[in-house]
Amino acid sequence: MKIYNTLNNRKEEFVPINEGKVGMYVCGPTVYNLIHIGNARPMIVFDTVRRYFEYKGYEVNYVSNFTDVDDKIIKAANEEGVDASEISERYIKECKQDMEHMNVRPATTHPKATEEIDGMIDLIQTLIDKGFAYEVNGTVYYRVKAFQGYGKLSGKNIEDMEAGHRDLLVDGESEKEDGLDFVLWKPKKEGEPFWKSPWGDGRPGWHTECSVMSRKYIGETLDIHAGGEDLIFPHHENEIAQSEAANGVKFANYWMHNAFLNIDNRKMSKSLGNFFTVRDIEKKFPLQILRFFMLSVHYRSPLNFSDTLVQSAANGLDRILTAVERLDEILGKVDKNTELKAEEEQVVKDIDSFVAKYEEAMEDDFNTADAIAAIFELVKLANVSVNESSSYALVKKAYDTIVKLLDVLGINAKREEESLDSKVQELIDQRQEARKNKDFAKADEIRDQLLAMGIELKDTREGVKWKRI
Numbered sequence: 111m112k113i114y115n116t117l118n119n120r121k122e123e124f125v126p127i128n129e130g131k132v133g134m135y136v137c138g139p140t141v142y143n144l145i146h147i148g149n150a151r152p153m154i155v156f157d158t159v160r161r162y163f164e165y166k167g168y169e170v171n172y173v174s175n176f177t178d179v180d181d182k183i184i185k186a187a188n189e190e191g192v193d194a195s196e197i198s199e200r201y202i203k204e205c206k207q208d209m210e211h212m213n214v215r216p217a218t219t220h221p222k223a224t225e226e227i228d229g230m231i232d233l234i235q236t237l238i239d240k241g242f243a244y245e246v247n248g249t250v251y252y253r254v255k256a257f258q259g260y261g262k263l264s265g266k267n268i269e270d271m272e273a274g275h276r277d278l279l280v281d282g283e284s285e286k287e288d289g290l291d292f293v294l295w296k297p298k299k300e301g302e303p304f305w306k307s308p309w310g311d312g313r314p315g316w317h318t319e320c321s322v323m324s325r326k327y328i329g330e331t332l333d334i335h336a337g338g339e340d341l342i343f344p345h346h347e348n349e350i351a352q353s354e355a356a357n358g359v360k361f362a363n364y365w366m367h368n369a370f371l372n373i374d375n376r377k378m379s380k381s382l383g384n385f386f387t388v389r390d391i392e393k394k395f396p397l398q399i400l401r402f403f404m405l406s407v408h409y410r411s412p413l414n415f416s417d418t419l420v421q422s423a424a425n426g427l428d429r430i431l432t433a434v435e436r437l438d439e440i441l442g443k444v445d446k447n448t449e450l451k452a453e454e455e456q457v458v459k460d461i462d463s464f465v466a467k468y469e470e471a472m473e474d475d476f477n478t479a480d481a482i483a484a485i486f487e488l489v490k491l492a493n494v495s496v497n498e499s500s501s502y503a504l505v506k507k508a509y510d511t512i513v514k515l516l517d518v519l520g521i522n523a524k525r526e527e528e529s530l531d532s533k534v535q536e537l538i539d540q541r542q543e544a545r546k547n548k549d550f551a552k553a554d555e556i557r558d559q560l561l562a563m564g565i566e567l568k569d570t571r572e573g574v575k576w577k578r579i
């Protein structure tokens with residue numbers, strides 16, 4: 111299996127540290143708002159990478175953090191007049207809902223920055239003890255020039271970075287030994303959350319958390335560290351500087367970065383009015399379509415998002431799901447005892463060759479675009495060569511293969527049933543919540559809404575049951 115490693119700017123054969131296992135860390139979102147579709151891309155891409163490793167029999171330890179202390183969270187909290195923790199908890203919950211609807215599986219561990227402060231203080235202390243960090247007036251800085259190899263991930267060299275920095279060194283920063291040095295710990299300001307530390311009350315800098323959480327939940331050296339390409343500098347460069355200085359070993363063997371996302375060929379930004387949350391998109395398309403659309407482009411290519419392109423992905427997915435439905439129907443009709451016929455052997459060989467093509471694409475740096483093309487070929491073959499006079503063995507083979515390959519991409523082959531189930535369950539949960547709050551008008555309204563969808567509720571001693579009417 112080949113992975114494009116940003117560290118060496120080339121595709122490299124994947125060799126795990128421990129045979130059959132993958133330790134993978136993916137930088138997660140800062141939770142101050144609903145996630146936008148730019149956040150969704152790494153979630154979908156790296157969930158697919160994980161699924162493919164699992165398909166190949168690897169045991170994957172997948173760790174992805176929530177940054178739940180940050181200037182943006184504090185700003186949002188002050189605007190609403192609530193605690194920062196209320197903002198972060200709310201948006202972690204919302205983010206998990208979006209992930210679920212995008213069929214992004216929960217990580218093995220989802221650590222939160224605020225629950226790992228002790229570990230961050232330990233890391234900072236180690237860096238001070240080893241001469242890689244220093245404290246001035248309650249702020250701790252990382253001494254960039256003390257670390258040999260700063261810039262190796264981003265390909266930047268110290269001299270160029272310095273030239274860019276010299277004139278930026280203005281008030282407040284003048285206490286730094288060097289313009290390149292970055293903050294590991296900052297003193298508290300009025301109205302901000304803070305923790306006690308040997309350097310006074312304050313909070314950690316952003317880069318610190320990923321170094322600490324990845325080591326705690328995976329180990330000193332990761333197989334794969336991943337994230338959006340916008341994180342390469344300074345975030346990932348600084349993570350390397352912190353981790354390698356503290357641990358004395360290589361931080362990550364493979365660095366994977368997904369490319370950015372444009373909207374109608376323009377950068378997504380609030381000021382251009384083309385900023386979309388995942389929730390905005392869900393109003394127009396089921397998120398399964400968003401997922402399929404995102405995977406229809408290789409993760410290292412820029413992704414252009416437009417309604418037309420998403421619609422065309424939706425049509426493509428529909429073609430696949432229709433073929434699966436047809437095979438499912440045929441399965442219900444053919445005699446289960448019919449074995450493969452001699453003339454069907456070539457079709458089986460063709461199916462296997464498309465599976466090989468799919469795997470070859472995925473093993474070439476997770477080329478999901480080509481993997482999807484192989485699924486389309488498989489669908490075409492099934493539409494032409496599998497019918498009600500086929501043997502059960504052949505129909506089952508075609509059906510199982512397509513469903514399996516879709517599942518590795520995180521695409522559910524069953525169109526409506528599943529999504530209806532989760533939609534119904536969500537409404538039932540909302541109704542229970544309304545009843546708990548004695549908002550009976552709302553509870554009745556939800557019951558009527560379900561009735562309009564053809565769903566009847568029954569309150570039983572074991573809870574709420576529902577059936578189609």
Ligand SMILES: [Zn+2]
Nearest residue numbers: 137138320345
């Ligand atoms: Zn990170």
